[in-house]
Amino acid sequence: MTAVYPSVEQQTAPADAGRTDPLAWLAAETAATAAAGLHRAPIARRCDGPAGDRSQQGLVDVASNDYLGLSTHPEVIAAGQGALARWGAGSTSSRLVVGTTQAHLDFEDALADFLGTPAALLFSSGYLANVGAITALAGSEDLIVSDGGSHASLIDGCRLSRAQVVVVPRGDVQAVRAALAGHARRRALVVTDSIYSIDGRCAPIAELYDAAQDFGATLLVDEAHALGVRGPGGRGVVAEAGLSGAPGLVVTTVASKSLGAQGGIVAGPALLREHLIDRARSFIFDTGLNPAAVGAAHRALEILRADPGLPQRLRASADLFARAAGAEVSESAVVSLIVGDPAAAVAAAQYCRDRGILVGCFRPPSVPAGTSRLRVTVRADLSAAELTRVAEVVDTALRRVGAR
Template sequence: MTLASDRPFAPGGPGTGPDATGEVGLAWLAGAARDRAAAGLHRDPHVRRDGAAEINLGSNDYLGLSAHPDVIAGARDAARRWGGGSTASRLVVGTTQAHVDLENELADFLGFEAALVFSSGFLANIGAVTALAGRGDLIVSDTGSHASLIDGCRLSRARVVVVDRGDHEAVRAALADRTEQRALVVTDSVYSIDGEPAPIADLYAAARAHGAVLLVDEAHAVGVRGPGGRGIVAEHGLSGAPDLVVTSVLSKSLGSQGGVVLGTGLLRSHLVDCARTFIFDTGLNPAAVGAARAALGVLRANPDLPDRLRANARHLARACGAEEPQAAVISIIVGDPQRAVAAAAACRDRGVLVGCFRPPSVPPGTSRLRITVRADLDTATLDHVAGVVDEALRQVGVR
């Protein structure tokens, strides 16, 4: 089915009349909504209620730190000291000492010379990509790249070559065939849809062999993989390596909000001067900064948390009859988007929240339940979740 929302829509100037479909103004939205509903692609945000007895396995709160008392106290104390908002862009008066301290602590923990905090991971990726590549440059991205990397590629106006997920030989070929002097390779280190790791060492070797820069999004790896939760890059001994840029988030394992780009001091200075999503965006709010700093402190003090998380993920995967995960995501393919929605709803009705991923987040025919495990759950809870998931899948005819 071709969705109405897939049609290119370029409004004309005043008095140009209806578009090619005969629809004036925003009248086409009604048809687009009907098409999405018919294809099982309509979405309504789930509203969490205070006090609701739900087991949340749909979030990315991998270590369960969003509700940790130290993290809550960190947010509260920062808000009391600095206020409810940062009040301005980072370059005006939106940078507090807490922002600087968080950047230094993140750089130290992840093994880089410097870090720059953005108000979200999405904006960190867009800011980094567009500041490092532009018209007349080449970007090589793979099909597993997060939407923020994809949008960064589009906004950069660079020539973009898309290769199959993790295909480092295709990356080498694209870099070898280029006519552009500068090139950037972008990838997730752990793919967000199914938790599979990318071949980071091979991708870095390919980039270095052809004078390119590798940008790695570690959003789903920090707090999950690597020594003490330092990520896939650290796992391969590449932290602080030349011509390597790492992005990550404060909104997953660190239980807060925000994004970060890590690299050299010169890279940080370049981003401050050139990354539009840093220059023109209001700085990350102080409470989120305080929460992230506290969460990082908890992770430092409990380096076994990532091991506990991955053990829980393996246990739940076995109980669900799913493949053993290599990170913290269990992906159960349902196929049809409407069945996936029904299965997620059946889980929710039984008090278990799981993710439901449909196109365009995943390829057509691969709609799925995406279950994200947490380090703070016990075995009895995990076994209960497995029973709920199995019953929901049987209810929609998948098992």
């Protein structure tokens, strides 16, 4: 049977001839979002000079998660360029086809050694690492107890797992114990951030681990905002609690914050790595992390390892900024300044930007209603003079919108 195809004239007929648009509802939805002060738009950073030359870029960045300032470190950039020249621009396939290079394996070994775990597995982002780890560790017959302050990637991993999910108040160890005590599921998994990304506060990791152990549950800790910031030599809150490599403990973290590059990591027992390779869909079906990011992150890790005092200097800078800004002393590199109204938070952030200061602006659904805020992330490579200037501009911005 001969197929009959529409003519060119038919193909180019007006698309709206006698048709309705099922996406017409987006106009009203977008308008409502804007009216609530919650519309978002990507804002491009200007860069008129080479990476790392802040005098040319014209802005002081206290919005990114480049905590140690390593994204523009000359050696990190050179390592990324070297990996790019050697392996090409992309991994070109899933890690299980031809997307794994020796650079991936070497970085995984270095990460595992640094974190004090037998093995580690590299994903193309921290989001995919969390989704992959949770969905590979829990299914429809299992229970997940999720901390109320968990990052969106942990929340989405819980949803995709199809497990029974109990959400407990942030940092509430007794609520975790109560949820574990009453369950009759096959297995149980507790998930939490070690440092909450919104306000930089620490979760009670040692107590959560004890609770998980008492009820035979696994504890998964997202150390994304702790690597390079807390713990001995920047090894994170898990290491700070003396739990590196402990049984029943899974660590996830990223190369996209303190290491200044990109990528997600799951670290733990060797059998966990093998299981994730077999079962984590966000690893199996995703193109491997590009070699340039792997090379850059590996060199950043080496710099961190060679300078174990770097995280302490970062924390000292965060304390300096918090005092100058009249804020609560930070437990990490994050200082959170509540504004309340989302439109006021946007106005305060724009005031700062107009004066050369890039600050984070967090509004619902990233934070609860009524708690829109400026989120300042201090970097180890910022001078005391820069931090004082940021504090002065931020303070003025908050006063102008009535937040002080």
